[in-house]
Amino acid sequence: MAPTAxxxxxxxxxxxxSGDKATGSFQFDPKLSVTSTTSSGVALTATAVQKADKVEATLKAAYAAKKYSVDVALGADNKVTATASLNEVAPGVKLSSSIVVPDVTTAKVTLDYGMPYLSLKSTIGLTATPVVDIAASTGYQSFVLGGEASIDTAKSALTKxxxxxxxxxxxxxxxALLADQAKTVKLSYSHNLTPASTVGAEVVRKLATSDTTFALAYxxxxxxxxxxxxxLENxxxxxxxxxxxxxxxxxxxxxxxxQATNLSAAPKYGFAVDLA
Incomplete structure (x- = not known):
């Protein structure tokens, strides 16, 4: 079994x-999502988010089978994002590609490879001088160690x-994460106190300025x-x-x-409705 990516x-x-399906995502703008599935298995999702006096709408169509998946999304900026994936191209290998139309320079291919004690992900842009992203991790029992890097071939430079x-x-x-080219340290912790309750915390320190921020969640x-x-944030x-x-x-x-330290400040509030 491959280690954690x-x-x-x-x-x-x-x-x-930051928000996920298991613990919910904060939504401070009115949001409406409608999802339906056709008889052929295509999942259609329409989403509208009101920001100030403007409504941003997106539309996504997705289809997934055992060996492959395809999804196409029309964004609020009228750009189309298309993604396709092939599973088990070879043992432990998944191949995917994506593009944002009409900007063909956004086309890229991603290779995911998993094997015992190694998880590898490599993304390369389909241009003459692409940006290459590589991430790898290894682990033993409950421990996992990993790193990632970005190489800009046009500049012949390591950019991340x-x-x-x-x-x-x-x-x-x-x-523990050493990020931003060794300029930032992030420490995070989460604990399932019971099957129904979870606590978590994150501390972020900028090494150059010694600025420290933290957040707690339940x-x-x-x-x-x-x-x-x-x-609660610091x-x-x-x-x-x-x-x-x-x-x-x-x-x-x-x-x-x-703002807990200034209750006279106007609060922010929002809601989301998901119709399936």
Missing amino acids: FADIGKAAKGLL YNVALGYHAADFQVA ARKLSTGALAKFK SGLLSALYETKLASGEKVTGSLQL
Whole structure:
């Protein structure tokens, strides 16, 4: 079995703090999503988000089979993003490609390779002087070590490199990331206190300026099946989320954000409705 991919080191804390399907995502703008599946298995999703006095709409069509998947998305900027993937091209190998139309310079190919003690991902742009992204990780039992780098062949320069070390146990994860070309250190932690409740924290320190920020989060599945989540940042910004699924199948999420150190400041709030 391949080790945890580099991008997934400390994934539980990332999801809790930044948002994921398991613990919900804060939504401070009105959002409506409608999903349906055709008889042929194509999933269609239309999303509209109101930002100030403007509504941004996107449309996505996706189809997945055992050996391959294809999805096409029309963004609010009227650009079309197309992605196609082939699974098990060879043992442990997945091949995918993507492009944003009409900008053909965005075309790229990604190779994922997994084997015992090694997970490798390489992305190369389909241009004469491409940017090459490489990420690799290895692990033993619950420990995982990985790194990633970007090489700009036009400049013959290494433009990005990050290193991460993580420990993934059954009920908690700890991760340390040296990012921004060794200019930033990130430490994250998540712990499933019970099957229904999770806590997490992240500390970020800029080494050049010694600036330090942190965030704490707590999520809990209620007995009703609803989800509640809270996040507190060192700036005093407090965010709260409540997500529930109605009997008719719609998922409704409400979010509230306020400045805990200045309650006179106007709060932000929003909601999301997912119709399936």
